Amino acid sequence: MTTPTHLTPLSAATAASPFAGADLCRLAGFTLPTGAPRPVFEDDIWDFSQVIGMPAYLANCARRLDFTQILNPRWKTVAKEYAAAQMAPGHEAVRLLPYANRNIKAIGTIYRELLELVRWLNWLTARGIRHLDEVTEHHCTSFAQYRATHRPNGTKTPHRESVHKLVASVILGLVQYGELFTTDRYRDGLRPFAGHTADEVAGTDSGPTENKIQPVADEVFQPLLAAALYLVQTLAPHLVRELETKRHEDAVRASLPVSALTNPVTLEEVLHRHVTERQPFNLLPTWSKSRTWGLGKEDPLVRVNLRAIAHEAGKGVISPQLLSQMRAAIEKAVQDAGVAEPFCRDATLMERxxxxxxxxxxxxxxxxxxxxxxxxxxxxxxxxxxxxxxxxxxxxxxxxxxxxxxxxxxxxxxxxxxxxxxxxxxxxxxxxxxxxxxxxxxxxxxxxxxxxxxxxxxxxxxxxxxxxxxxxxxxxxxxxxxxxxxxxxxxxxxxxxxxxxxxxxxxxxxxxxxxxxxxxxxxxxxxxxxxxxxxxAARPGGAQAKFLAEVNAEENERNKDLVLTEFRRYQQGHLPAGPGARDLIDFFASVDRQIARTSAENSVVVDSDQQVRDLLASRAEVLHLGVANYCWFVDPSKALCLKLAGTPDATKPLVGMCDSSRCPQATHHPCHRPVWATSAQTKQAFIGSIARRQKTEKARLQAGLDRDLAVLATIDATV
Missing domain, CATH: 1.10.443 (hpI Integrase; Chain A)
Structure with missing residues (x-):
């Protein structure tokens, strides 16, 4: 990023902000439910918590942009204008800024930037800065160094690179949007961090690298996933049934009257059932305030959930009078039946x-x-x-x-x-x-x-x-x-x-x-x-490089097969046609002589396809396939396509610009005949349909037809 070297002077102090009175949801294209409050630019808190479509992962606090924490009143407007510009890059006052961001930022990102902007502005206020034009590069660097090691809670812990980048982005952002601000701005020519970008300041601008998120170590991942699968597949069905039972009991308990139990006969029935069925009474939760309801620490009933006993009897609580009257019977029942936690009793067995x-x-x-x-x-x-x-x-x-x-x-x-x-x-x-x-x-x-x-x-x-x-x-x-x-x-x-x-x-x-x-x-x-x-996949560029290598290898093998086919035709007396035919024939002749010489010297017949392919490999490497010809790109300086395009230093031919009837490195073979024949037929049809007065067009097509027929004649002569 290159920071601007000049900002226009501030308007008068009474100048209105370009966002004055703006409906922020309409400005950002947000949709609200009917009747929901709509935040406007002048509000000190922009509440977007009711906006439809907000991502579920975004915390509630991140849906509210709070400008009240900014101590300097004029800087509140600066922060609001900066945030509004991030939300509406297409606004007429924003799109004219040469250094403004052109993409809409998410509310979560704007929220994080606002938190950092509040820290930056209040940090300046604490150092006696009252106007942004007093800010120097030293202030910017000092704050960035301070935030590199200090957290908002006062502890000194190094931050991640992402935090360093966020700090630099906020400081530089006030430069990028300076022309938009109506109450205050940096002085002209301020270049924080010597003109470096936020990525460069944070040390993250090092080009494509391997993903920094590491995979979970195998020794951690395997037991972690195994435990999770065991809980989901084996334990969860039992837990779901227990939760269903609890929800049913909670519903029954919620329907009970809040009146106190006073009937001793009903209480005796509950106590008798617990003793005969050997069903322990519920333990009182450790956090329950019932422990202080007149029961000492040594009281035998201090650990018993007396409210649960009342619920079994169909009432909300046990009256103090009934508790005093039936204390001996309750203590005896508790001693016989015991007490236990209320849930997951008598849990069924399952495989470990x-x-x-x-x-x-x-x-x-x-x-x-x-x-x-x-x-x-x-x-x-x-x-x-x-x-x-x-x-x-x-x-x-x-x-x-x-x-x-x-x-x-x-x-x-x-x-x-x-x-x-x-x-x-x-x-x-x-x-x-x-x-x-x-x-x-x-x-x-x-x-x-x-x-x-x-x-x-x-x-x-x-x-x-x-x-x-x-x-x-x-x-x-x-x-x-x-x-x-x-x-x-x-x-x-x-x-x-x-x-x-x-x-x-x-x-x-x-x-x-x-x-x-x-x-x-x-x-x-x-x-x-x-x-x-x-x-x-820890393979930056790897798949593309591997794919291209595989393609190149396949093309090389295909080219070797094509050259071998043409060499065998040469040996049978079928010569290539076209301007480059003589060079190709000379190459085939040299290979033929080399085969004969090698056979004579070693008394071994060199005639297998693989051996011949090896001898032809050098020519296969420069073969490029055209629609109607083979291009033997041996000498770039002779390539007609490169001369026409004005790119003599290119390493590959421009096959789409090939004029094989004139290029000295092009050859024609029987496999190309259908293309030339079709071209000739098409031109003949057009010539027959052209009016007599269109002599120029007819002459152009006739020249092309003559070329096609000449190529066809040379191909037919070699068959």
Whole structure:
């Protein structure tokens, strides 16, 4: 990027902004529900949270552009004008700027830039800068160095290159859009970072390189995916049934009256049932405030969920009077039946991972632990989908309930499974609907994810309600490596980085290194270009180079066959025709003499096709096929096409400009006769249809016809 060396002077202080009064959603082409508030340029908070089509992965905070944090009032307008220009590059005041960005930026990107812009402007304010024309290159460099090591929370931790680039982009952006600003701008001639681009400042402008996202290490990926598949395929059905039971109990409990239980007979029936059926009473949750309701730490009933007993009796709570009256009977029943966590009691046996025996699918769990287990299995479903489909994080978040496309039988015993979502990256707001062909394991994982959401969800509700981030991966790993996972025989997952992007790259490598896999990976990963897929496959430029090498090798073999065919015809007395025939005949004669000399010297007959092909290889390397001739590109200085085009230094002929009847390196052979015959017939037909007064056109066509007939005559003479 070259920064402008001069900016026009600021307008008067009262000059209105080109975006004054603008409806921002209309400006950016956003669609809002009927009756939704529409942010305007003058608002200090631009709320786009209700815009239809916002990507699901975008956090709620990123849908609100907050300018209230900027301390200098005049710089609020600068920040607003900068943000509005990013949203509407086609605006009449923006498209005239020579250095403005021509593509619409996503709200998420503008949000991140605004955060950095707020830090930059407030950093200037803290150093006594009141006007942007006081900013120097030293200020720009100092802030970039400060942000390279300081995080917003005050800690000193080096940032990634992407943060360095964002900082530089914001500082340089105020230069690019300076002519647009109505309240303040940099001084004329300011060139932050000595005119370097944001990529150069961040050190990322080094040309095409291998994808920086590394695949998940095998020693981490294998136990990770194995554990996820085990939870989805084996444990999840038991968990789903437990959650259904819990939802039913919650519904029953919600319908109970809030009145207190006062009937001792009803309470006695509940206590008797627990004792006779050996059914433990529910433990009181550790977080429940009921522990402070008049019960000391040493009280025998402090660990018992008395509210659950009341619910069994059809009431909300047990009255204090009844508790005092029946305390002895309750304590005796608790002593006989015991207490236990309320969920996953009497869990059925299932086969442990690896086939090493069986174990209950879960130990008794408290409600909080059941939520944790549900979250772990949800993570497993999302992990399986990403690892086996290659979906981006944004595409995973766009999946909805009902995303499973009905399976299609592609052949006997072959079923094709698809998951529907939306491609968001590099697409218009709202994304583009698309489908992913997946293996059955990923398809089943999506079904389990729907079941875990419960019956209250409807078709079209989000299937994934949170990002598949480091916190969820860590929780999943800790559960697998903890007592619960080890009890089920799961292989511990070693420490090592795991992200959704790393899983996507791992799949790309697995697909790309199979026969024809690079194109398959491009299709599966929804890449716009195979070059991107090559980067994922750690082969930048590799597929294209390999493809071209294979094409060149095939062309060379084909050329050797053609030259061998013409050499055999020469030996049979059938000579080539055309201006270059004499040179080709001389070459064939020299090869013939070499064969004879070699045979005489070694007393061995050199006549096999492979041996002759080797002798003809030098001429095959310069053979180029024209539509109606062979071009023997031995000497570029003799090529008529290059002379006509004025490119004498070219390394290949311009076959489309070939005039083989005059080029000294062109030859005609029997295989070319149909082309010349067709051309002659066409010209004859046109000449017969031309009026007498069109003498010039008739003369031009007649000259071409004479040329075609002359070539045909020379070809026929060699047969």
């Amino acid at each position: 991972a690896g086939g090493h025996g069986s174990a209950p699918w879960s130990l008794p769990l408290a409600e909080r632990d059941l939520r944790t287990l549900t979250g772990v299995v949800k993570t497993a479903t999302h992990l399986v989908i990403v690892a086996l489909s290659g979906m981006r994080q944004s595409e995973l978040r766009e999946m909805n309930v009902g995303c499973r496309v009905p399976p299609v039988e592609a052949g006997p015993g072959l079923v094709r499974y698809k998951l529907a979502s939306r491609v968001v990256k590099d697409k218009p707001l709202g994304g583009v609907a698309d489908e992913w062909v997946v293996v059955k394991e990923a398809y089943d994982a999506a079904e389990v994810a729907e079941q875990l959401l419960g019956p209250d969800t409807d078709i079209g509700d989000p299937l994934v309600t949170g990002p598949l981030d480091r916190t969820r991966f860590t929780t999943f790993r800790n559960w697998v490596n903890g007592p619960a996972g080890q009890r089920l025989g799961l292989v511990p997952i070693p420490d090592g980085p795991v992200t959704a992007r790393m899983l996507r790259r791992t799949l790309a490598l697995e697909i790309a290194y199979r026969p024809g896999g690079l194109l398959a990976a491009k299709v599966q990963l929804k890449h716009l270009s195979v070059v991107t897929t090559e980067g994922y």
